[in-house]
Amino acid sequence: MINILRMEDEATLPADSAVNSVDQVTNLIREDILAGRVTPGERLKTSELAKRLGFSTMPLREALRKLEGEGLVSIEPNRGATVRKLDSSYVTDLFELNTELRIFAVRSGMRKLTLERIRELEALAEDYRSQIDAGRDTEAIESNRRFNARIMEFGGNQEALRVFLRGWDTIFAFRRNYRYGAGRRKIMAEEMTLLIDAMRRHDMAAAESILRMQNAAVMDDLIARLSHEST
Amino acid sequence: MINILRMEDEATLPADSAVNSVDQVTNLIREDILAGRVTPGERLKTSELAKRLGFSTMPLREALRKLEGEGLVSIEPNRGATVRKLDSSYVTDLFELNTELRIFAVRSGMRKLTLERIRELEALAEDYRSQIDAGRDTEAIESNRRFNARIMEFGGNQEALRVFLRGWDTIFAFRRNYRYGAGRRKIMAEEMTLLIDAMRRHDMAAAESILRMQNAAVMDDLIARLSHEST
DNA sequence: GGCGATAGCTCTTGATCAAATAGTATCAGT
DNA sequence: ACTGATACTATTTGATCAAGAGCTATCGCC
Numbered sequence: 001m002i003n004i005l006r007m008e009d010e011a012t013l014p015a016d017s018a019v020n021s022v023d024q025v026t027n028l029i030r031e032d033i034l035a036g037r038v039t040p041g042e043r044l045k046t047s048e049l050a051k052r053l054g055f056s057t058m059p060l061r062e063a064l065r066k067l068e069g070e071g072l073v074s075i076e077p078n079r080g081a082t083v084r085k086l087d088s089s090y091v092t093d094l095f096e097l098n099t100e101l102r103i104f105a106v107r108s109g110m111r112k113l114t115l116e117r118i119r120e121l122e123a124l125a126e127d128y129r130s131q132i133d134a135g136r137d138t139e140a141i142e143s144n145r146r147f148n149a150r151i152m153e154f155g156g157n158q159e160a161l162r163v164f165l166r167g168w169d170t171i172f173a174f175r176r177n178y179r180y181g182a183g184r185r186k187i188m189a190e191e192m193t194l195l196i197d198a199m200r201r202h203d204m205a206a207a208e209s210i211l212r213m214q215n216a217a218v219m220d221d222l223i224a225r226l227s228h229e230s231t
Numbered sequence: 232m233i234n235i236l237r238m239e240d241e242a243t244l245p246a247d248s249a250v251n252s253v254d255q256v257t258n259l260i261r262e263d264i265l266a267g268r269v270t271p272g273e274r275l276k277t278s279e280l281a282k283r284l285g286f287s288t289m290p291l292r293e294a295l296r297k298l299e300g301e302g303l304v305s306i307e308p309n310r311g312a313t314v315r316k317l318d319s320s321y322v323t324d325l326f327e328l329n330t331e332l333r334i335f336a337v338r339s340g341m342r343k344l345t346l347e348r349i350r351e352l353e354a355l356a357e358d359y360r361s362q363i364d365a366g367r368d369t370e371a372i373e374s375n376r377r378f379n380a381r382i383m384e385f386g387g388n389q390e391a392l393r394v395f396l397r398g399w400d401t402i403f404a405f406r407r408n409y410r411y412g413a414g415r416r417k418i419m420a421e422e423m424t425l426l427i428d429a430m431r432r433h434d435m436a437a438a439e440s441i442l443r444m445q446n447a448a449v450m451d452d453l454i455a456r457l458s459h460e461s462t
Numbered sequence: 463g464g465c466g467a468t469a470g471c472t473c474t475t476g477a478t479c480a481a482a483t484a485g486t487a488t489c490a491g492t
Numbered sequence: 493a494c495t496g497a498t499a500c501t502a503t504t505t506g507a508t509c510a511a512g513a514g515c516t517a518t519c520g521c522c
Contacts, residue, residue: 020308021476045503058476061505065293066255069300077251078483078504094389096333100391104331144290160331163394201431250505276473289506292475309474309513 018128021059026066028039028053033083034173044073044081072170088172088226092219094167099215104146105155106207110199117154118200124150125192132185140185141172149191173224184217250267257297259284264303264314265400275304275312303401317405319457325398326381330393330446333379337388337438341430347386349431354412355381356423363416371402378423383423415448 029049032038046060052059064081067073075081093220124147131140145168152161191214198206259282261277263269277291286290295312298304320362340348355378376399383392411419422445429437 003393023308047503056477060477062293062296065296066300069297069302073301077254080504089389093388096388097390098333100335104328139390157324157327158320159328165329195372278473287507291507311474 022057022062025049025053025055025059026063029067030070030072031062033067034169036173038083040085040174042083044083046080071166076125083210086170090221091171091174091222091226094171095219095222096215098164098167098171099211101167102151102159103208103211104160105152105157105164106195106199106211107204108156109151109154110202110207112154112156113199113202114219118196121147121150121196121199125189125196128192129189132189144188145172180211183223187217188214244261252286253267253293253297254266256280256284256286256290257270257294260298261301262293267404271313271314271316271405275314277311299414301397317401319454322402322405322453322457325402326450327446328397329398329402330442330449332391332398334439334442335381335391336388336395337426337430337442338384339387339433340382341433341435341438342453343385343387344430346435349427351383351429352378352427353424356420356427358419358426359423363420375419411452415452418448 029044029185038044043182044064046064048056049055049060050057051113053190064073064075068081069073073081074084074086126138128143128147148168149161149165165222191210195207198204198210250323254395260275269275275295277295280291281288295304295306298454299306299312302313304312305315355374359371359374359378362374379399380392380396383395386392422441426441429435429441
């Protein structure tokens with residue numbers, strides 16, 4: 001559950017030590033949202049949060065504003081803050097965008113590819129496969145995230161990485177309660193190795209087609225789920 | 232100077248009428264930053280802003296937090312808020328990402344292209360050219376933004392559009408004080424018509440190469456400028 | 463004359479408070 | 493019994509305040 005990549009703007013700080021009450025509270029609420037402990041649409045009352053987290057209401061007001069800026073919560077005048085709802089088009093747009101970003105990262109990263117990096121990706125893919133085989137869904141999701149984040153890092157564009165992670169976390173915040181089918185999970189592991197092979201061969205066309213097929217498969221899944229969700 | 236596209240989250244509201252003091256103040260400060268009226272690194276004191284804008288300090292604290300979440304200002308504990316500084320790699324990453332997004336939008340948009348849309352893009356390109364010929368730099372920048380934003384809209388991905396505009400505005404907030412060389416501006420107008428022609432012919436390869444060449448040219452320009460800037 | 467410590471000022475930060483607004487429940491009238 | 497208005501409660505919103513941190517400038521010391 002350790003996030004190897006923080007999408008914080010104040011990431012220049014030595015650690016995740018938030019000296020501010022506002023930063024502490026912001027991180028706590030963000031974790032709650034991304035971990036799915038609070039569901040989209042749920043109200044976030046300053047007084048209730050203040051009491052629960054042991055802070056005053058002031059830091060919470062500012063924390064919620066910051067999260068509003070990040071797009072995780074929405075604040076309506078005189079109505080307060082709620083966890084941002086995810087409608088169908090928002091989630092699919094987000095995933096489609098992330099597919100483009102992954103293709104971009106693979107293309108950029110191929111030029112700077114080393115054997116060490118290939119090995120590292122293979123290790124991450126292997127980790128994913130073993131988590132799936134052991135039936136540990138939560139760890140598998142985290143492993144999947146790590147694999148893709150690493151690919152984005154190899155691409156070398158910090159902003160693309162940041163956008164990607166924000167999208168990824170948002171999608172999975174919504175999806176945490178659901179699960180992929182077992183078949184899809186197995187195929188995902190195969191897709192990882194296929195992608196790595198394509199990268200090793202510097203076969204951009206193959207890599208791109210794998211990513212696009214994966215995109216199509218997940219997109220179908222998302223649309224199917226979101227259609228019977230009223231959100 | 233009217234922005235045809237607001238990247239607001241609360242864009243669902245009927246108009247840009249901010250009923251909140253916080254929203255009003257947030258918009259004012261954001262405009263100031265994006266218009267270049269405050270320079271990167273400049274301090275944003277709550278009391279001074281409150282006095283100048285005619286609000287209390289409370290809404291300003293929350294507004295600055297929201298803008299921190301958007302990435303426009305950075306807040307250091309006990310030091311207050313400053314307009315976010317843009318270092319070399321940040322700006323170049325941003326621009327490179329935007330190039331990818333434009334290619335993505337052109338590819339998606341080509342399928343849904345109509346004669347009306349082509350005409351609209353031609354009108355926007357013509358507007359840009361006339362602004363350049365008249366030597367109206369500010370209007371030309373705005374026209375250029377409108378052209379590219381429209382292409383992103385034709386792509387149909389709302390999230391990509393949002394990310395694109397944020398990046399665009401951030402880059403130009405830094406660049407507002409500078410100017411393209413006259414030659415570059417002329418070429419930019421040519422590139423617009425070349426791109427439109429490629430789209431009309433459904434020639435994705437041509438469109439992509441134009442966008443990549445444009446990216447390379449602007450990237451050189453950015454790097455040259457940022458190298459002798461300490462930021 | 464130069465360097466470091468201390469005092470003072472400015473600004474942020476967290477807390478409390480009054481007013482305004484929205485949502486809810488109660489009550490009266492038909 | 494059902495609809496409508498009214499009063500009440502809960503929560504946000506904007507303001508003020510005390511305390512703490514950081515910066516600056518003056519003063520003393522080497």
